[in-house]
Amino acid sequence: MLPLELIRKDPDRVRRAAQLKGETAPVDEILRLDETWRGYLHSAETIKAEQNRLSKEFAQNRDAALKEKLREMADRSKADLAEAEAVKRRLDDLLLRVPNLFHESVPVGEGERDNVVLREWGSKVDLGFTPRTHFDLGEALGIMDFERAARVAGSRFAFLIGEGARLERAVAQFMLDVHTREHGYTEVWAPLLVNSASMVGTAQLPKFADDAFKVDGQDLWLIPTSEVPLTNLHREEIIDVERLPLKYTAYTPCFRSEAGAAGKDTRGFIRLHQFSKVEMVKLTTAETSMDEFEKLTADAEDILQRLGLHYQVMVMCTGDMGFAQYKKYDLMAWSPGLGRYLEVSSCSVFNDFQAMRANMRYRPARGAPPRFVHTINGSGLALTRTIDAILETYQRADGTVTVPEVLQPYMGGLEVIGAR
RNA sequence: GGAGAGGUGGCCGAGUCCGGUUGAAGGCGACGGUCUCGAAAACCGUUAUGGGUCACUGGCCCAUCGAGAGUUCAAAUCUCUCCCUCUCCGCCA
Numbered sequence: 001m002l003p004l005e006l007i008r009k010d011p012d013r014v015r016r017a018a019q020l021k022g023e024t025a026p027v028d029e030i031l032r033l034d035e036t037w038r039g040y041l042h043s044a045e046t047i048k049a050e051q052n053r054l055s056k057e058f059a060q061n062r063d064a065a066l067k068e069k070l071r072e073m074a075d076r077s078k079a080d081l082a083e084a085e086a087v088k089r090r091l092d093d094l095l096l097r098v099p100n101l102f103h104e105s106v107p108v109g110e111g112e113r114d115n116v117v118l119r120e121w122g123s124k125v126d127l128g129f130t131p132r133t134h135f136d137l138g139e140a141l142g143i144m145d146f147e148r149a150a151r152v153a154g155s156r157f158a159f160l161i162g163e164g165a166r167l168e169r170a171v172a173q174f175m176l177d178v179h180t181r182e183h184g185y186t187e188v189w190a191p192l193l194v195n196s197a198s199m200v201g202t203a204q205l206p207k208f209a210d211d212a213f214k215v216d217g218q219d220l221w222l223i224p225t226s227e228v229p230l231t232n233l234h235r236e237e238i239i240d241v242e243r244l245p246l247k248y249t250a251y252t253p254c255f256r257s258e259a260g261a262a263g264k265d266t267r268g269f270i271r272l273h274q275f276s277k278v279e280m281v282k283l284t285t286a287e288t289s290m291d292e293f294e295k296l297t298a299d300a301e302d303i304l305q306r307l308g309l310h311y312q313v314m315v316m317c318t319g320d321m322g323f324a325q326y327k328k329y330d331l332m333a334w335s336p337g338l339g340r341y342l343e344v345s346s347c348s349v350f351n352d353f354q355a356m357r358a359n360m361r362y363r364p365a366r367g368a369p370p371r372f373v374h375t376i377n378g379s380g381l382a383l384t385r386t387i388d389a390i391l392e393t394y395q396r397a398d399g400t401v402t403v404p405e406v407l408q409p410y411m412g413g414l415e416v417i418g419a420r
Numbered sequence: 421g422g423a424g425a426g427g428u429g430g431c432c433g434a435g436u437c438c439g440g441u442u443g444a445a446g447g448c449g450a451c452g453g454u455c456u457c458g459a460a461a462a463c464c465g466u467u468a469u470g471g472g473u474c475a476c477u478g479g480c481c482c483a484u485c486g487a488g489a490g491u492u493c494a495a496a497u498c499u500c501u502c503c504c505u506c507u508c509c510g511c512c513a
Binding site: 038041042044045046048049051052054055056058059060062066067068069070071072073074238240369370 | 430440441468469471472473480481482483492493494
């Protein structure tokens, strides 16, 4: 969230940023509630101070008249405090609904078409035959099954079978090994169900409750991304500055309701209720966050390069970057069969927006007051779509698929999927 | 799931029965100082967070002893609900 102080001092800036993001910020109501809240709080505190003083006096000398006066003061301070708290609750809820500001380098735009290609690696492969989609390939090879998944779970689910399942495991292993051994991330095995406070911490709540699955009757949500447990790992903590930047990675399934995505990507292994992802999360100081954001993006790109997948790095424009992000890059891998780029990674920097919600701070120096950490995260990468790009890029005319060299050791030396 | 014991400041740990200058003893750690060529030891001092306010490199006020609610003039201390941790039993991957 944004500091109340900022909204008070520069409401126009907050309003303008929200508007350019295609969001709304309840700035006026916040300012009004803020004033009301302060009024009640000030009144309550003034009474309470006097009440505390007289109460000590009463402890010495139990005077009946004084007791009566104290009783009356207690009623008044309690009433004011109750008002203050009620207003504060509404205020806090509204504050959680104010979108983040954005970095000056973010292009202003309304939607997808205003995103900007920042750089590109490799080029579209020329296979020399008409490429097939990953789902055609996958079903023909017997390594993907959507029909049975629909029967077992429903639409937007999938089975990976045999070499398909093994490929998924291989890709995950490969990514984790690169991030932990070469990029300096610490591997984490995390809860896949988290409480509401954590969902608020990373800003899935309160605004985007419909996008996630909730456990019936319990304060538990299926994680839409391991960003949630990883970023919240240090919630409510004051972290030693020497430990920063903290770099975590995790391989987990992710669950999304895909509400509002009806009709989009209904075919294939692209937009599922459950998909898996290797996630990277960094907690940094304010000074280093933009730099660490670029490095994290490079870490994700490294995976694509080693897999030999052509991709573009796009800067998301204001209208397409999201509620909580300060700046966001999407990594788009080329899928020859689908004939389009697939988003295989989304890397974002949040500044202190998430850290304020999760109350996650660090002390810049001994004795100095604590400051909120800056949070960064990115997929490194989304497994499902990376597999799509691999299958479509490395497919051969006979419908089999070459296993990229870096993955072969993870596939027990297998060189071709579907070979007989 | 059953029975029991607990959750106090950066950490350890008193205080809770019998409510009242206890935001909280003591110890450890850390930081500053004295001493020293330097260091150690010893000694002295400082050492939570959030908010408000002022005559603002400091003072004053409010809140916070797992969370919430209640009793009371007054709650770390009493009551209730919830969460978490530990021990034993049961069950289970």
